[in-house]
Amino acid sequence: MSSRTVDQQAMWRNWGRTEQVRPTEVVSPATAEELAQIVTRARETHRRVKPVGAGHSFTGIAVAPDIQLSLEKMRGLVSADVSTGEVTLQAGTHLFEIPALLAPYGLAMTNLGDVDRQTIAGATSTGTHGTGREFGGIATQITGVRFIDGTGDDVHITGDDPRLAGAALGLGALGVLTEITLRCVPAFKLRAVEEPSTFEESVSGFAGNVGGTDHHEFYWFPHTDITLTKFNTRLSPDEPDTGPSAVRRWVDDELLANRLFGAVCALQSRVPTVTPALNQVSARVLSARRYVAPAHEVLISSRTVRFREMEYAIPLETVPDVLREVRAMIERRGYRVSFPIEVRAAAADDLMVSTASGRASGYVAVHRYVGDRPDNYFDDVEAIMVAHGGRPHWGKMHTRDAAYFAGVYPRFGEFLALRDTFDPDRVFANDYLTRVLGE
Structure with a gap:
């Protein structure tokens, strides 16, 4: 071996x-x-x-x-079929490697999240998603998987096999993925429009913006009335690139959004009382811009400032009420929050334990700088999300357990039955999976 x-x-x-x-x-x-x-x-x-x-x-x-x-030795392209758009990748392939692998075939992934450091297996197994009213999470692009189950068997699940609804987003509980087949689309570009707005305009207009734009999201800077909105429209791959120069984008995305922001967060963690004033500065530094670029260059953002994150999926129509409750809670409790709150959306799907299973979903993500002092901010946010039937991202911080998930996932029992089939001896269990799925 x-x-x-x-x-x-x-x-x-x-x-x-x-x-x-x-x-x-x-x-x-x-x-x-x-x-x-x-x-x-x-x-x-x-x-x-x-x-x-x-x-x-x-x-x-x-x-x-x-x-x-x-799985670093199990990376790369296995096969690609341009006629169907189906592409099979080894499970250890990182998301940032995929655009170059697909480029010779004129293909692209249907949608992406905003970070591409993950492996394709890790991203799909935890329910990673992007934004877009008509687009599901990355796992919804899966048309087949291959994995080694808890008995050592090499399992292939493809096509209309009903077990794919569990195996495509399996939490690492069914087996170790070795290959993933995705349904890709012809390569495309995006027109990005990024501009400041206000909290109330972004919140009250969220449903309309999501419904009228291919990919919409916004960031709210706590202790301010300022949001940064993003509207991305899908275009032909022949559309010429436009917009800020590479130098200007480096200044915006790396110098301001990472290096300067990291320094600001470090200062706020040491002196929390300056947070509201510095958030005003941070929110105003990022100016409006418009550009056209390949889809993955628009959707993916560089994230070098370390943080902790909690994200909940809630029914899409409840997003405005939830955000107003979160804002009121921050002010009432006196928290000092340096990181913006991210708001996105996704289409309903039929995967057993997808956070968008059976319902169009809005996503509210809250963050803490890695150096911030411990407090109850996440707990108080979570209480609001739970009151609205929220489902936490499987890879982001939460305190929910199997009893809770049985109440918010109609197909939770089906997933547990699959786990019993593929991992009867719990070879793939750990403390987290035992908490969220049971023994």
Whole structure:
């Protein structure tokens, strides 16, 4: 076997520094056959196995207390069919690698989130999504998966197999993904319009903006009345690129949105009383701009300032009420919040444990700078979300458990039955999955 065991004393930490673990073993299989051997050995010795990708989940979903798997050797394009748009990728492929892999075929992923450091397996397994009233999360693009289940079997699920509704967004609870097949679309560009607005205009107009724009989102800067709105319209790949120069975009996206913002957050964490004033400055620094560029260049943003995040999906029509409640709560409780609140939307889907399962959804994401002092901000936000039937992102911080999910996911029982089928001995369990799915 060519899998590699590395320093057993190495401590693994996720990107947001919310989770850490010292695995007993770290292995890097290069093939599905090697992976099956690892899983079979773990089952026989009553050990647990967890794959870890880029570590961009804030929850403990990828924490591996026993055997940690790296899929870095299982990356790249397996096949592409231009006639159908179906593309099969190895599960360890990072999202940022995919545009170049698809370019020779004139294809693109239907939609993306705003970060591309994750692996395709990690992004789909945790329910990562972008924004757009007619577009589901990344897992809704899946038409087939291949994985090694808890018995060591090599499982293929494709097409109309009803089990795909669970396996496409499997939380790492059914098996270790080795290949993912996506339904892609012809490559396209986006016209981006980014401009400041006010809290009330953005909140009251959210439903209309989402319904009238391919991809709409906005950011509200707490302690201000200022929002940054984004409207992205899909265009032909032949549309010429326009807008700010590469230098201007570097200034906006890297110098201002990351380096300067990081310095501001660090100051606010040490002196919280300056937060409202500095938020006013931060909100006004980002000016309006319009440009046309390839879709992935518009949808993806650089994120180098470390933070912790909670995000809840709520019924789309409840977004305005929820945001007003969150704003009132921040002021009432006297929190000092340096990070803007992000608001997005997604189409309803039929995946068993997708946060948009069965309902068009709005997403409200709140953040804390990694250096901020602990407080109850996330707890108070979560209480509001739960009161509106919210479903937390599986990879972002929350306190919900299996009993709660049984009440907000109509197909939760079906997913648990799949877990019993594919991982009867809980080879892929960890503390997080036990909390959210049960024993």
